[in-house]
Every structure is written in C-alpha cells, then in structure tokens.
Amino acid sequence: MDIPGYNEITSAQTYMQFQQPWFAPPSWLFGPVWSVLYIIIAISFGYTAWLWWKKRIPTKVLIPFAINIVSNALFTPLQFGLQNNVLALIDIIIVLGSILWCIKAIWSHKRWIAYAQIPYLIWVSFATILQTSITWLNW
Numbered sequence: 001m002d003i004p005g006y007n008e009i010t011s012a013q014t015y016m017q018f019q020q021p022w023f024a025p026p027s028w029l030f031g032p033v034w035s036v037l038y039i040i041i042a043i044s045f046g047y048t049a050w051l052w053w054k055k056r057i058p059t060k061v062l063i064p065f066a067i068n069i070v071s072n073a074l075f076t077p078l079q080f081g082l083q084n085n086v087l088a089l090i091d092i093i094i095v096l097g098s099i100l101w102c103i104k105a106i107w108s109h110k111r112w113i114a115y116a117q118i119p120y121l122i123w124v125s126f127a128t129i130l131q132t133s134i135t136w137l138n139w
Contacts, residue, residue, distance in 0.1 A: 011079075015030075018085075018134050020137070021130065021133035023130070023133075025130075033123060037119060041120060043116070045065050048062060051110070063105075065098075067098045067101075068095060068099060075092060075095065078091050079131075085134060088131055089128075096121075096125060099117055100121070102114075103121070
C-alpha cells in the first residue's frame with residue numbers, strides 16, 4: 001500500500017519518537033511477528049472466503065473477516081501516516097473485537113480456522129494494551 005509520507009523507516013522512527021511504556025518491544029520485532037501473522041491470516045481468511053464463494057458458509061460468517069481485514073489495513077496509515085494515536089487505538093479495538101467475532105462466527109463451520117486465530121488474537125491483545133499505553137502516555 002502506498003501511503004503518502006509513509007515507509008517502513010518512517011514508521012520505525014515514528015514509533016521510537018512516542019513515549020513508550022516499560023513493556024514496549026523493540027521496533028524491529030513487529031516485522032517478523034506480523035510476517036508470520038499475515039501468513040496465518042491469508043490462509044485462514046482466504047479459505048473462509050473460498051468457503052463463502054462456494055456457498056458452504058453464509059455471508060454472516062464472512063462479515064467479521066472482511067471487517068477485520070479492512071480495520072487491520074487501516075491501522076498503519078492511522079498510526080504512522082496520520083500519526084493519530086486516538087484513531088489508531090479505536091481501530092485496534094475494532095481489530096481485536098473482529099478477531100473475537102471471527103472465531104465465534106467460524107467455530108461451528110471450521111474449528112481449525114478458529115484455532116488458527118489464536119496467535120493473532122494474542123498478539124493483537126498485547127498490541128491493544130500497547131496502543132492504549134502509547135495513546136495515554138502521548139496524550
């Protein structure tokens with residue numbers, strides 16, 4: 001995604017400029033963690049979309065996955081493009097809620113997809129606490 005004024009170096013520099021809580025991980029950790037999570041997301045969300053396309057699951061199961069993809073994609077532009085901690089916090093809460101909704105929605109259809117969301121849920125739960133702290137500290 002091409003975001004005016006954004007690149008990986010800019011986001012790392014911006015992240016380091018924020019006042020950080022004591023438990024904040026180093027900026028270099030985010031790339032490897034998200035790389036693994038994006039593979040899990042692509043496989044599980046892609047398979048869910050395929051199930052929907054083949055009419056094996058109803059649209060209401062796909063909705064939280066779509067909301068999650070959109071809200072996840074919005075985080076970086078909000079946090080590092082606009083440098084708006086409050087909007088980024090609202091967005092990450094939506095990401096977290098939509099992961100929980102995804103798990104609940106897909107559970108009775110394909111449990112492996114629900115289980116595959118656990119690492120994503122854990123990381124985003126931590127990231128939500130981190131974003132809440134950063135927003136508070138930089139208010």
